[in-house]
Amino acid sequence: MSRLLILGAGIAGHTAAMHARRKLRRPHEVMVVSPNSRWNWIPSNIWVGTGVMTPDQVTFPLAPVYRRLGIPFIQARAVNIHPEGNPEEPRPHVVVEHTGGERAGQTERIYYDYLVNATGPKLNFDATPGLGPGGHSLSVCTWGHAAETAEVLKENIARMKKGEQRTFLIGTGHGLCTCQGAAFEYLFNVEFELRRQKVRDKARIIWISNEQELGDFGMGGMLIRRGGYITHSRVFTESLFTERRIRWITGAHIREVAPGQVRYETLEGEQKEQSFDFAMLLPPFAGVGLKAYDREGSDITDTLFAPNGFMKVDADYSTKPYEEWSPDDWPRTYQCPSYTNIFAVGIAFAPPHAISKPLFSPAGTPIFPTAPRTGMPSGVMARQVALNIADMIHGRAEGAVRTASMAHMGAACIASAGNGTLKGTAVSMTMYPIIPDFRKYPDTGRSLRYTTGEIGLAGHWVKHALHHAFIYKAKAKPFWRIVPE
Amino acid sequence: METTRKPYEQTYYPPVPTKFTRHMRTNLLWQLFRFLVINVKMLRMVRKH
Numbered sequence: 399m400s401r402l403l404i405l406g407a408g409i410a411g412h413t414a415a416m417h418a419r420r421k422l423r424r425p426h427e428v429m430v431v432s433p434n435s436r437w438n439w440i441p442s443n444i445w446v447g448t449g450v451m452t453p454d455q456v457t458f459p460l461a462p463v464y465r466r467l468g469i470p471f472i473q474a475r476a477v478n479i480h481p482e483g484n485p486e487e488p489r490p491h492v493v494v495e496h497t498g499g500e501r502a503g504q505t506e507r508i509y510y511d512y513l514v515n516a517t518g519p520k521l522n523f524d525a526t527p528g529l530g531p532g533g534h535s536l537s538v539c540t541w542g543h544a545a546e547t548a549e550v551l552k553e554n555i556a557r558m559k560k561g562e563q564r565t566f567l568i569g570t571g572h573g574l575c576t577c578q579g580a581a582f583e584y585l586f587n588v589e590f591e592l593r594r595q596k597v598r599d600k601a602r603i604i605w606i607s608n609e610q611e612l613g614d615f616g617m618g619g620m621l622i623r624r625g626g627y628i629t630h631s632r633v634f635t636e637s638l639f640t641e642r643r644i645r646w647i648t649g650a651h652i653r654e655v656a657p658g659q660v661r662y663e664t665l666e667g668e669q670k671e672q673s674f675d676f677a678m679l680l681p682p683f684a685g686v687g688l689k690a691y692d693r694e695g696s697d698i699t700d701t702l703f704a705p706n707g708f709m710k711v712d713a714d715y716s717t718k719p720y721e722e723w724s725p726d727d728w729p730r731t732y733q734c735p736s737y738t739n740i741f742a743v744g745i746a747f748a749p750p751h752a753i754s755k756p757l758f759s760p761a762g763t764p765i766f767p768t769a770p771r772t773g774m775p776s777g778v779m780a781r782q783v784a785l786n787i788a789d790m791i792h793g794r795a796e797g798a799v800r801t802a803s804m805a806h807m808g809a810a811c812i813a814s815a816g817n818g819t820l821k822g823t824a825v826s827m828t829m830y831p832i833i834p835d836f837r838k839y840p841d842t843g844r845s846l847r848y849t850t851g852e853i854g855l856a857g858h859w860v861k862h863a864l865h866h867a868f869i870y871k872a873k874a875k876p877f878w879r880i881v882p883e
Numbered sequence: 884m885e886t887t888r889k890p891y892e893q894t895y896y897p898p899v900p901t902k903f904t905r906h907m908r909t910n911l912l913w914q915l916f917r918f919l920v921i922n923v924k925m926l927r928m929v930r931k932h
């Protein structure tokens with residue numbers, strides 16, 4: 399009997415667990431370790447953050463689903479990986495610390511034959527002094543953060559209804575943030591909510607971001623066909639901002655968040671300040687801080703993980719200038735080169751480099767988006783890895799055969815821009831490939847046929863449909879498989 | 884707060900949608916059609932790897 403151990407039950411880990419359990423014959427075992435008892439459809443946290451949805455609408459308890467699927471679920475946080483075992487447990491294993499129930503705080507060794515690291519990001523608020531809910535700004539990255547943020551938004555709306563003017567600052571809280579799309583979506587939803595509450599005229603709304611230009615989204619922007627032109631996403635995004643009377647500050651690295659004020663450095667080298675009454679600023683992401691040790695107990699964390707804490711996989715990590723970046727740098731099988739029974743998927747794998755061009759201020763501060771790994775590619779790579787492992791366990795394949803390179807994968811992204819069955823809108827974007835390929839598409843980096851962007855009510859319907867479809871799928875209800883990743 | 888675009892300001896340069904374009908964003912028939920188009924596009928995206 400072989401055991402597949404999956405660390406993390408987010409979009410990637412949960413998808414991997416469901417597919418692996420579907421494919422693996424018993425008595426082979428699929429086991430999941432994750433510190434949260436609930437599954438969260440993170441994209442809908444945006445709606446929790448504006449008070450349109452409650453945390454219960456975007457989460458559900460994992461244990462009953464795993465019980466039904468026959469997947470042992472351990473509510474715990476992985477701490478150390480011992481890929482060679484050690485004198486206490488000669489098999490490869492992970493040390494976990496329980497986070498729920500009677501065993502909270504206790505540690506346990508869990509052995510594995512195959513390991514999938516899908517631990518997602520550490521929300522690295524510490525990178526900027528004063529950033530985050532423990533400091534002076536808000537977040538929507540977890541459902542708990544989003545619910546707190548909704549309360550603060552409500553208070554601000556109440557003050558505006560009494561006639562006060564308020565300044566809203568939304569964006570990224572550090573020069574190396576990713577996930578601009580999420581902050582963008584929150585920005586538009588706040589703007590919509592203020593209009594709906596008839597207080598828009600009392601609000602100054604400002605976007606602040608580490609993107610060199612609007613519309614970069616950490617993807618190096620994209621070119622699309624629009625109105626008889628091939629247009630950059632910057633034009634499309636600036637138009638959306640202008641229409642909503644939202645000001646923007648780009649190329650900004652926030653150095654510090656003080657009460658009611660951010661201090662930031664720009665790509666031009668200026669040191670500036672911006673005051674706010676309400677600030678939702680995303681943190682940069684890092685790996686969750688797993689450690690690794692060899693049989694003798696020596697620290698081999700550097701072998702398995704990049705300095706940012708993400709796990710090294712089959713990518714080309716050699717340092718090269720932007721001009722030499724290639725789609726081939728990106729991983730295909732997500733297999734760890736040093737231990738071939740370990741894989742990392744979703745945000746947990748270390749990208750070879752950013753997608754956007756690295757830019758620095760005159761003082762040398764890096765100010766550019768790091769590579770995003772959104773839900774769809776995370777799900778696709780998780781499924782492929784799960785199927786590869788099932789084949790290897792069954793002896794049908796010697797190595798990882800299926801691939802899921804972001805350089806050969808498309809992505810769809812729907813960013814809500816306002817709620818309501820007949821009045822809501824959302825920006826719908828598709829792109830292919832995610833990683834630009836200037837050899838294949840010399841002028842645009844991506845296929846103009848499959849790279850598109852539009853805004854409308856249809857996008858809002860799609861966004862709602864996805865919310866329900868993905869929660870249905872994650873609950874492993876009948877025919878869940880027909881919902882694609 | 885600014886209600887119109889002012890020359891030489893940040894928001895003076897980008898294109899803004901006409902009334903017709905804005906209307907089409909929530910026009911039911913057109914959006915039903917776009918709903919189908921977006922879904923087909925997304926499914927193609929998922930298959931393209």
Ligand SMILES: Cc1cc2nc3c(=O)[nH]c(=O)nc-3n(C[C@H](O)[C@H](O)[C@H](O)COP(=O)(O)OP(=O)(O)OC[C@H]3O[C@@H](n4cnc5c(N)ncnc54)[C@H](O)[C@@H]3O)c2cc1C
Nearest residue numbers: 406407408409410440441476517518580744745771772773
């Ligand atoms: C506000 C917001 C909105 C977003 N909107 C969109 C969107 O509209 N579309 C889109 O495609 N993407 C969106 N994203 C991105 C999307 O959420 C991520 O791409 C996706 O969640 C990545 O999946 P993951 O499984 O790698 O990480 P996660 O979903 O974060 O899952 C990580 C899992 O690992 C667990 N974990 C953490 N530490 C440990 C540990 N030590 N041991 C074991 N388990 C651990 C966590 O509890 C969690 O269960 C959004 C992100 C945010 C923050």
